[in-house]
Amino acid sequence: MQNRNPNSRFGIDINEYTQDVNFTTLARTIDFLYLRASGSATGRFRVDRKFLEFARQARNFGIPVGAYHYGVPSYDLNTADSQCDDFINILQEGFGARNYGDLFPVLDIETPIEPKMNTDTLINWVLRFKERFERRTRRRLMLYTGVFFVELYNNFTTSKGTQPLKTMPLWIAMYTAIPSNPPFPPDVGGWTRWRIWQYSESATVAGVSNPVDANWGPDNIDYLRQPRQVSGLNAFISGDTLIVYWDKNPDVDLLGYNIFQNGSWIGTVTEKDTSFRINVSQLPAPVNNRRIISIEAFDYDGETSPVRSSVQL
Incomplete structure (x- = not known):
């Protein structure tokens, strides 16, 4: 070693x-x-x-x-x-x-x-x-x-x-x-x-x-330790596209981010990304007309942020 x-x-x-x-x-x-x-x-x-x-x-x-x-x-x-x-x-x-x-x-x-x-x-x-x-x-x-x-x-x-x-x-x-x-x-x-x-x-x-x-x-x-909680999360729908963006995490062993809607996984991106786009038709149906978008960072050990940041549309 x-x-x-x-x-x-x-x-x-x-x-x-x-x-x-x-x-x-x-x-x-x-x-x-x-x-x-x-x-x-x-x-x-x-x-x-x-x-x-x-x-x-x-x-x-x-x-x-x-x-x-x-x-x-x-x-x-x-x-x-x-x-x-x-x-x-x-x-x-x-x-x-x-x-x-x-x-x-x-x-x-x-x-x-x-x-x-x-x-x-x-x-x-x-x-x-x-x-x-x-x-x-x-x-x-x-x-x-x-x-x-x-x-x-x-x-x-x-x-x-x-x-x-x-x-x-x-x-x-x-x-x-x-x-x-x-x-x-x-x-x-x-x-x-x-x-x-x-x-x-x-x-x-x-x-x-x-x-x-x-x-x-x-x-x-x-x-x-775990990756830090993701900051600066924002999300909106433009036309038929959900657009999500956030601030880059400073963790040195960061591997990527998981994105969720109402607790269901909708995508994963790399550590270099600070935005995510997906056609609304690919998303699960909203719950009570609400879409809660959340995100967690993950590192090379598979550890995730202690808390998922979230925003409601």
Whole structure:
């Protein structure tokens, strides 16, 4: 995988054991923040005691923030469903209804180690969690894991020789303080690039009083968050043509825009477009003589704007 570079964003991840957290200082110190929302290490779902407070404070101070769940895979795949649903619920409690954080929501997988479980089962459990989460939230799920753990589980390769987890955005842990480690993470599990690299578990960072996990992120925070809500939306009918136009989104990883009428998709355009035209005869019939035109941006990860902008004709 790649090494960090001078433009790599810097972030930390914290939990209820992080001491003397000063968000005024952190707002000047870090580019992004991850919080432990929950975990199932005790055999039951447990919310981090500081999550709700930290989520509120991060938002108040304008720090881009996301959250993770410490998952515990099981041979019972139903536990993926229950842990997923509980994670979705606590995210909304922390960030608001249908809001799952500014950054990618994260599933943290670093157990079991001893005794191990079957690699296929581990991967199937993660996929079950991922697919359920993404279907219910319309958000992409990031995977946190360690180089050691991937290698322990057959390089995350199934018995069929596939590596299905490699499509997930990756937050990889590999600590540079360990002498036997290479200078930056190697290719593992089918991944050739990380989105976040946790390079230390004992960094000294202004804004907290005890050592914390430290991370290098991408060159731009846009690569960790949803596209912005589209601004400047206008629409009108001229003759037999619906004309829609808007302001260009500034997201660096923008791929395009989806346009809707009364919630039904009517077209997709590229990131270079700021207008859309369609013959009225191709549109669904208006509802109660109303046409509500809405738009969302989408990026290369398939993430969409948190809110669709809309205008009524």
